[in-house]
Amino acid sequence: MKKFNSYSLLKYCLAVLFIVAIFSQDISAQTQKITAEQESARSIFKELIEINTTHAAGNTTTSAKAILKRLTDAGFAQKDIQIIGPQEKNQNIVVRIHGSGKAKPILFLAHLDVVEALRKDWSLDPFQFTERDGFFYGRGTMDIKDGAAILIANFIRLKKENFIPERDLILALTAGEEGGADYNGIEWLLKNHRDLIDAEFCINMDAGDPQIKNGKRINRTVQASEKAVLNLSLEVKNAGGHSSLPSKDNAINNLAEGLAKLKHYDFPVQINEVTRTYFGKMAALESGQLSADMKAVSENPSDTAAIFRLSTSPYYNALMRTTCITTMIEGGHAINALPQSAKATINCRVMPGAKQVDIQNALTQVLADNQIVVTALGNLLDNPDSPLKPELMQKVESVTKKLWPGVMVLPVMEVGATDGIYLRGAGIPTYGISGVFIDVDDNRAHGKDERIGVKDFYDGLEYEYNLIKIFSAAK
Ligand SMILES: [Zn+2]
Numbered sequence: 464m465k466k467f468n469s470y471s472l473l474k475y476c477l478a479v480l481f482i483v484a485i486f487s488q489d490i491s492a493q494t495q496k497i498t499a500e501q502e503s504a505r506s507i508f509k510e511l512i513e514i515n516t517t518h519a520a521g522n523t524t525t526s527a528k529a530i531l532k533r534l535t536d537a538g539f540a541q542k543d544i545q546i547i548g549p550q551e552k553n554q555n556i557v558v559r560i561h562g563s564g565k566a567k568p569i570l571f572l573a574h575l576d577v578v579e580a581l582r583k584d585w586s587l588d589p590f591q592f593t594e595r596d597g598f599f600y601g602r603g604t605m606d607i608k609d610g611a612a613i614l615i616a617n618f619i620r621l622k623k624e625n626f627i628p629e630r631d632l633i634l635a636l637t638a639g640e641e642g643g644a645d646y647n648g649i650e651w652l653l654k655n656h657r658d659l660i661d662a663e664f665c666i667n668m669d670a671g672d673p674q675i676k677n678g679k680r681i682n683r684t685v686q687a688s689e690k691a692v693l694n695l696s697l698e699v700k701n702a703g704g705h706s707s708l709p710s711k712d713n714a715i716n717n718l719a720e721g722l723a724k725l726k727h728y729d730f731p732v733q734i735n736e737v738t739r740t741y742f743g744k745m746a747a748l749e750s751g752q753l754s755a756d757m758k759a760v761s762e763n764p765s766d767t768a769a770i771f772r773l774s775t776s777p778y779y780n781a782l783m784r785t786t787c788i789t790t791m792i793e794g795g796h797a798i799n800a801l802p803q804s805a806k807a808t809i810n811c812r813v814m815p816g817a818k819q820v821d822i823q824n825a826l827t828q829v830l831a832d833n834q835i836v837v838t839a840l841g842n843l844l845d846n847p848d849s850p851l852k853p854e855l856m857q858k859v860e861s862v863t864k865k866l867w868p869g870v871m872v873l874p875v876m877e878v879g880a881t882d883g884i885y886l887r888g889a890g891i892p893t894y895g896i897s898g899v900f901i902d903v904d905d906n907r908a909h910g911k912d913e914r915i916g917v918k919d920f921y922d923g924l925e926y927e928y929n930l931i932k933i934f935s936a937a938k
Pocket residue numbers: 574606607640669
């Protein structure tokens with residue numbers, strides 16, 4: 464044991480006092496920061512993260528039941544909460560706050576299931592909620608249990624405040640968006656219980672993130688449009704034979720020639736209301752040639768030079784046109800036999816409003832080879848854009864200005880896919896308006912050590928509270 468003389472003892476005591484002072488300051492700073500609403504949302508968030516809702520090991524029904532308990536504890540009537548779905552393990556939960564009926568309801572949406580996460584791939588346990596260095600870690604923190612927790616916490620807050628909206632507010636937390644169930648929750652609800660979720664429009668937490676770039680909060684995206692998916696099979700069949708007697712007519716080579724033609728084909732440019740607005744607003748954020756090209760495309764979608772330059776970016780290209788790309792290939796059956804079959808799978812991301820028959824006809828024309836048989840694997844969903852109604856966009860602008868001054872509201876088209884597609888197809892315009900800022904250069908959704916900022920979560924909680932309230936007014 465180390466001995467102290469009186470001087471070093473004094474130094475030691477001062478050091479201890481200093482450390483205690485620092486820690487108590489830190490703790491009081493933390494407790495000061497957390498409001499009752501934040502504490503409630505954090506506790507819901509933690510509970511959701513720690514209930515595994517992957518396809519392999521988890522289920523959303525446990526999650527739905529935990530939410531039900533919180534809602535009934537907060538005063539929601541049992542009759543206003545439905546736990547429902549075709550699979551016992553993977554059910555959805557739908558909750559309603561009754562309004563005065565001045566306008567049609569609004570639906571708020573997030574999914575409960577998450578993508579698989581293996582403990583061995585992560586630095587932390589993905590199913591343990593961890594707060595560290597200003598971040599919340601866990602599978603689903605970014606996609607999209609943060610949004611689910613924010614909606615639940617705000618519905619509870621509104622209930623406790625005895626808030627009577629001018630229209631019903633519906634909350635649907637669903638299964639199967641990430642493949643966590645063998646069906647899609649919102650698709651099933653639309654088909655089987657539309658009355659439960661029917662709404663004038665939907666706000667989806669799973670799209671339209673506010674964005675951070677280089678440490679700065681730059682824009683609040685509103686996802687008002689998304690591309691639809693069409694998968695196609697391209698197949699060439701051949702009589703085959705011994706590989707020592709080849710002919711020019713070869714299934715693999717014929718297919719390869721067709722794929723090479725597709726590589727050089729670009730679908731025509733289609734600019735819609737959402738992408739036109741997007742490019743127009745982004746032009747102000749960018750500079751130089753890129754800014755000029757964005758402005759040109761927003762003003763004149765037939766400016767071919769600007770389109771050509773923008774198309775060199777996979778993202779801007781995907782925003783402007785339907786894309787079809789080879790994702791899988793198989794062919795042949797033996798090392799010493801002529802192939803009897805060669806097959807490729809083509810994944811198309813189709814612009815809203817485009818027709819399946821037109822896509823297939825365009826590809827058939829490009830292939831120009833009747834040996835290549837094009838077959839659709841499933842059908843293209845009807846997927847109109849959601850209109851950028853001025854009164855709706857003004858409400859988003861006003862909440863954004865109030866809470867995040869200087870952050871630009873930016874309508875976007877999703878080049879991937881979300882549950883919004885089912886709702887838009889069913890005639891319910893859908894807007895992705897998540898409240899949680901994400902760093903565009905640190906997007907860990909579906910990946911390792913998924914996380915969101917603690918402050919970003921609490922700010923999102925307040926943002927959505929304001930948004931729900933402003934949208935709940937009939938006008
Ligand atoms: Zn998601």
